[in-house]
Amino acid sequence: MIYKKRKMPNELKALISLDKRLPHTHEKKHAVQKNLLIYQAGYNGELEFDNEIANFKPNYPHAIIHDLYLHHEGTYFQIDSLLITPSSITIIEVKNFKDRTLIKANPTQFIRVFRNGNRKPIPNPIIEVERKIHFLQKWLTKCGIQIPIEGIITFSDTNELAIEHQTPEMKILLNSAVPPYLNSLPETQQILDQQTIEALANTMLAHHKDYNPFPIADLYDINPSDIKPGVICPSCNQIGMRWGREKWNCPCGHTGKTEHYQTIEDWFMLVKPKMTNREFRYFTKLDNRNIARGLLAKTGLQLIGERKAAHYILMKEGKSPILVE
Ligand SMILES: [Zn+2]
Structure with a gap:
């Protein structure tokens, strides 16, 4: 069951407004439009993932929460999508890159290959997700829950992935492959019953807080008098x-x-x-x-x-x- 749907992120909403109101000649116009495209692509990828995961209907109790924002000891962490099942919790990180993404092993590296052949290493999303797993583990310990936490990194079906070696530490999939993958996992021991899953999902929602980047003129260092x-x-x-x-x-x-x-x-x-x-x-x-x-x-x-x-x-x-x- 889906406990929380995704809505347009605040930063994307604000960037759409800012782009309409910032003159073409403004020195920050390029940065605003560049970020707008990145956020829009990210959100589109997430919506595509949400459509796919809606097909995941296992016969065991489960909870899905999209776009969860929690904090632990002063640090906030954002989870694109979270799945709670009786035997584990899965953090899903949803990516959408229009360029080719090359994934190399030993050491694990994510490299964007642009159309003109240029290459640029990007921050390793596995490390990002591991950090979130670590935070979530601590957060759950405070709730008295001990359960294995997995991570999945998923890319839009329209992205081109070149995986040299499947990274052993985390599953990397395309959005449409996520439900079959989850269905293929064996049902192991039951740690959480239906009631506990519901209670945990509701506790997470009660602690969720939307990310508030406002006012974004400050964030982008734009003088408000430049905004039309x-x-x-x-x-x-x-x-x-x-x-x-x-x-x-x-x-x-x-x-x-x-x-x-x-x-x-x-x-x-x-x-x-x-x-x-x-x-x-x-x-x-x-x-x-x-x-x-x-x-x-x-x-x-x-x-x-x-x-x-x-x-x-x-x-x-x-x-x-x-x-x-
Ligand atoms: Zn009109």
């Missing part, structure tokens, strides 16, 4: 909807009443975790303070402070249509 303000039209994707006759209007003909929700979300993701009436007007290019107040009142944001100190923040557990986390 304006309401983005969901129909033509251009910045510059204007408020009039009680709705947002785009030159392309699209109109709507809620397009500023995305603009506010962009502000929180890109610029800072609070927003004043003046900042809202700047970022939506609205000139009327009262209209701004009226629109903000309907967003479900929390108003803090009075007069000049007044600002809006996201409600922790409110029912705001604006979801940053």
